[in-house]
Amino acid sequence: xxxxxxxxxxxxxxxxxxxxxxxxxxxxxxxxxxxxxxxxxxxxxxxxxxxxxxxxxxxxxxxxxxxxxxxxxxxxxxxxxxxxxxxxxxxxxxxxxxxxxxxxxxxxxxxxxxxxxxxxxxxxxxxxxxxxxxxxxxxxxxxxxxxxxxxxxxxxxxxxxxxxxxxxxxxxxxxxxxxxxxxxxxxxxxxxxxxxxxxxxxxxxxxxxxxxxxxxxxxxxxxxxxxxxxxxxxxxxxxxxxxxxxxxxxxxxxxxxxxxxxxxxxxxxxxxxxxxxxxxxxxxxxxxxxxxxxxxxxxxxxxxxxxxxxxxxxxxxxxxxxxxxxxxxxxxxxx
Amino acid sequence: xxxxxxxxxxxxxxxxxxxxxxxxxxxxxxxxxxxxxxxxxxxxxxxxxxxxxxxxxxxxxxxxxxxxxxxxxxxxxxxxxxxxxxxxxxxxxxxxxxxxxxxxxxxxxxxxxxxxxxxxxxxxxxxxxxxxxxxxxxxxxxxxxxxxxxxxxxxxxxxxxxxxxxxxxxxxxxxxxxxxxxxxxxxxxxxxxxxxxxxxxxxxxxxxxxxxxxxxxxxxxxxxxxxxxxxxxxxxxxxxxxxxxxxxxxxxxxxxxxxxxxxxxxxxxxxxxxxxxxxxxxxxxxxxxxxxxxxxxxxxxxxxxxxxxxxxxxxxxxxxxxxxxxxxxxxxxx
Numbered sequence: 001x002x003x004x005x006x007x008x009x010x011x012x013x014x015x016x017x018x019x020x021x022x023x024x025x026x027x028x029x030x031x032x033x034x035x036x037x038x039x040x041x042x043x044x045x046x047x048x049x050x051x052x053x054x055x056x057x058x059x060x061x062x063x064x065x066x067x068x069x070x071x072x073x074x075x076x077x078x079x080x081x082x083x084x085x086x087x088x089x090x091x092x093x094x095x096x097x098x099x100x101x102x103x104x105x106x107x108x109x110x111x112x113x114x115x116x117x118x119x120x121x122x123x124x125x126x127x128x129x130x131x132x133x134x135x136x137x138x139x140x141x142x143x144x145x146x147x148x149x150x151x152x153x154x155x156x157x158x159x160x161x162x163x164x165x166x167x168x169x170x171x172x173x174x175x176x177x178x179x180x181x182x183x184x185x186x187x188x189x190x191x192x193x194x195x196x197x198x199x200x201x202x203x204x205x206x207x208x209x210x211x212x213x214x215x216x217x218x219x220x221x222x223x224x225x226x227x228x229x230x231x232x233x234x235x236x237x238x239x240x241x242x243x244x245x246x247x248x249x250x251x252x253x254x255x256x257x258x259x260x261x262x263x264x265x266x267x268x269x270x271x272x273x274x275x276x277x278x279x280x281x282x283x284x285x286x287x288x289x290x291x292x293x294x295x296x297x298x299x300x301x302x303x304x305x306x307x308x309x310x311x312x313x314x315x316x317x318x319x320x321x322x323x324x325x326x327x328x329x330x331x332x333x334x335x
Numbered sequence: 336x337x338x339x340x341x342x343x344x345x346x347x348x349x350x351x352x353x354x355x356x357x358x359x360x361x362x363x364x365x366x367x368x369x370x371x372x373x374x375x376x377x378x379x380x381x382x383x384x385x386x387x388x389x390x391x392x393x394x395x396x397x398x399x400x401x402x403x404x405x406x407x408x409x410x411x412x413x414x415x416x417x418x419x420x421x422x423x424x425x426x427x428x429x430x431x432x433x434x435x436x437x438x439x440x441x442x443x444x445x446x447x448x449x450x451x452x453x454x455x456x457x458x459x460x461x462x463x464x465x466x467x468x469x470x471x472x473x474x475x476x477x478x479x480x481x482x483x484x485x486x487x488x489x490x491x492x493x494x495x496x497x498x499x500x501x502x503x504x505x506x507x508x509x510x511x512x513x514x515x516x517x518x519x520x521x522x523x524x525x526x527x528x529x530x531x532x533x534x535x536x537x538x539x540x541x542x543x544x545x546x547x548x549x550x551x552x553x554x555x556x557x558x559x560x561x562x563x564x565x566x567x568x569x570x571x572x573x574x575x576x577x578x579x580x581x582x583x584x585x586x587x588x589x590x591x592x593x594x595x596x597x598x599x600x601x602x603x604x605x606x607x608x609x610x611x612x613x614x615x616x617x618x619x620x621x622x623x624x625x626x627x628x629x630x631x632x633x634x635x636x637x638x639x640x641x642x643x644x645x646x647x648x649x650x651x652x653x654x655x656x657x658x659x660x661x662x663x664x665x666x667x668x669x
Contacts, residue, residue, distance in 0.1 A: 090539035091430040092454025098534025110527040115452035135470035190440030198429035201542040
C-alpha cells in the first residue's frame with residue numbers, strides 16, 4: 001500500500017491580468033473550430049507571475065510539504081523532479097532535484113528527474129516512484145516536486161490556456177493509509193511528440209542575432225494540434241478512464257471527484273460533455289484566479305479540493321490529464 | 336537467486352550502439368577549439384579520435400541503435416512495453432518539454448509502449464533508467480523495456496574543460512533491451528546515491544531560465560571547483576560495495592569494472608581507488624570513440640558480452656560517479 005503522506009504548493013504573490021497578457025502576446029481574436037473563441041471561452045482572469053527561478057518556486061513547495069508531513073529531509077529516500085518545462089539550466093544535463101536535496105538536507109536520497117513533457121509528467125513520476133517503492137526494500141519515502149516559470153511573453157499556450165508560475169510537491173510513502181494510490185494508467189502517443197516544443201539555442205541559425213522568443217518560447221504546431229490532438233483527445237480520455245477504472249476494479253460512478261488541469265472553461269466543458277463526467281465532480285474552482293500551472297495543476301487542485309472539503313476522507317479521486325509529447329494519464333486515489 | 340526480495344530474473348537481452356561515420360582526430364579537436372595538444376594531454380586522455388555527427392536530428396542515431404537492438408533481440412517493436420531515454424546532452428528540442436522516447440516509439444511503431452526519460456544525473460541516467468525498468472518488471476507492470484540515448488556535443492565544446500581538460504566528447508547513440516525471465520546479462524542489483532551539494536558541477540549554464548541569452552554560457556562544463564576526482568571515486572567505491580553487498584556478493588567477487596570512457600587518467604584512478612590491478616580493458620573504445628556519456632557503458636558492456644566464453648559467467652560492476660553528484664553501481668552477471 002502506497003499513499004500520499006502530504007501535498008503542498010506555492011504560488012508567487014504577484015499576479016497579472018490575463019487580458020494584458022493576451023494583448024502583450026498578440027493573441028488572435030476570433031472563433032476556432034466548434035465555435036470556440038479562445039479569448040471569450042478562456043475563463044481565466046489573472047495568473048501568478050514571478051521573476052524567481054523555477055528551482056526556488058519548487059523549493060518553497062517542498063519546504064511546505066516537508067513541514068506538513070512533519071518529517072526531516074534525511075528521511076527521504078528518493079527525490080524525483082517532474083517539472084515539464086525548461087528549468088534554470090539546460091536539461092537533460094541538469095535538473096533541480098540535486099538543488100532540492102541540498103537545500104532540505106536529504107542526505108541519503110538519490111535524485112533524478114522525469115524528462116517527459118506536459119502535465120502527464122505528474123503521473124510518470126508517480127508510476128516511477130510507486131514501482132521503485134514496491135520493488136526496493138530501501139525506498140520507502142519519495143519526494144516528488146515541480147517548479148515552473150514561463151518566460152515573459154510566453155504565458156499563453158494558445159489555444160489552450162494561460163500559465164501561472166508556481167511549484168508543487170508531494171510525498172509518497174510505503175505503508176501509508178492516507179490517499180492510497182489504487183491504480184495508475186499511462187497511454188503514450190509518440191507520433192505527437194513535437195506538437196508542443198521549445199527549439200532551444202541548439203537550433204539557432206545565427207549567432208549574431210539571437211531571436212530568443214523564437215528559440216526559448218514554447219511553440220505549438222497548430223496543424224498537428226488540430227489534426228492530431230484535438231481529433232483524438234476525448235476518445236483517448238474515454239479509453240484512459242475505462243482502463244484505469246478496470247485496473248482499480250471500479251466504475252465511473254464510484255469516483256467522487258475528478259482532478260483535472262485548469263486549462264480553460266472551453267476545455268473543461270468539452271471534457272465533461274465528451275466523457276460524461278458531471279460538471280460538479282470536476283474540481284476547477286480556481287481556474288479564474290490562477291489559470292494553468294503545468295503539471296503542478298494535479299497537486300494544486302487536489303490540495304484546494306481537500307482544503308475546501310470537496311475531497312473527504314474515504315473519497316475516491318481520479319487525477320487525470322493529457323500531456324504534451326503526447327500522453328493521456330490517470331491515477332485513482334482513495335483519500 | 337533471490338535478489339531484493341524477488342526471484343524474478345531480469346536481464347539485458349541485447350545492446351547496440353550507433354556512431355556517425357565522420358571521424359575527427361582528438362588533436363584536431365583541440366586545434367579547432369584553439370587549445371594546445373601536447374604529450375601530457377595526450378597521455379592523460381588516451382584518445383585518438385572521436386566520431387562527429389553532422390546531421391540535424393540527433394535522435395536519428397538513437398533510432399538506428401534502437402532498430403539494431405530490436406533486431407539482435409529478435410523482437411518486434413510492438414513487444415516493447417516502455418521506452419526510456421537516458422541521454423545527457425541537449426536533444427532535438429529542449430528537455431524536459433520534449434522527450435526523445437516519444438519520437439522513437441513512433442518511428443519504431445512500438446504502439447503499446449509508454450515513453451519517458453530520466454535526466455539530471457549525467458551518465459548515471461542509464462543506471463537510473465535501468466533501476467526503474469527493473470522495478471517495473473519485478474512488480475509485473477511490464478515485461479520488456481527499450482532504453483535509448485543519443486548524445487551529440489555542442490559545436491566547439493568537445494574539450495571539457497578547456498582550461499584544464501578532463502575529457503573529450505564524441506557523438507553517438509545506444510540502446511538496450513531489458514526483459515524478464517532471462518539470465519542473459521542478469522541484473523543482480525543497482526544502487527544509487529546523490530550528493531546534492533554537487534548538483535551543478537555538470538551543467539550547461541546558458542540558454543535556461545538562469546541565463547537565457549548567454550550564448551557564451553551555452554556550453555557543457557564541469558565545475559572544476561566542485562569536482563574532486565578522489566572523493567568522487569571514493570564515494571563510487573562505497574556505492575559499488577553496497578551494490579555488491581545487496582546482491583549477496585563481495586566486491587572481490589567482481590572481476591570486471593565498467594565505467595565511462597572519460598580519460599585514461601580517470602580509468603587509472605578508478606582502478607587505483609578500487610585496489611585493482613590488470614589491464615585497462617576499454618583502452619580501444621576510449622581511443623576510438625572518446626567519451627559519449629551513457630553510450631560508453633553500452634559500448635564497454637557490449638565488448639564484455641562479446642568476449643565472454645560459452646558457459647562461463649563473470650560478475651561485473653557498472654559504475655558511474657556522475658561527476659561527484661549522481662552515483663550509481665549495477666552488479667550484473669555477464
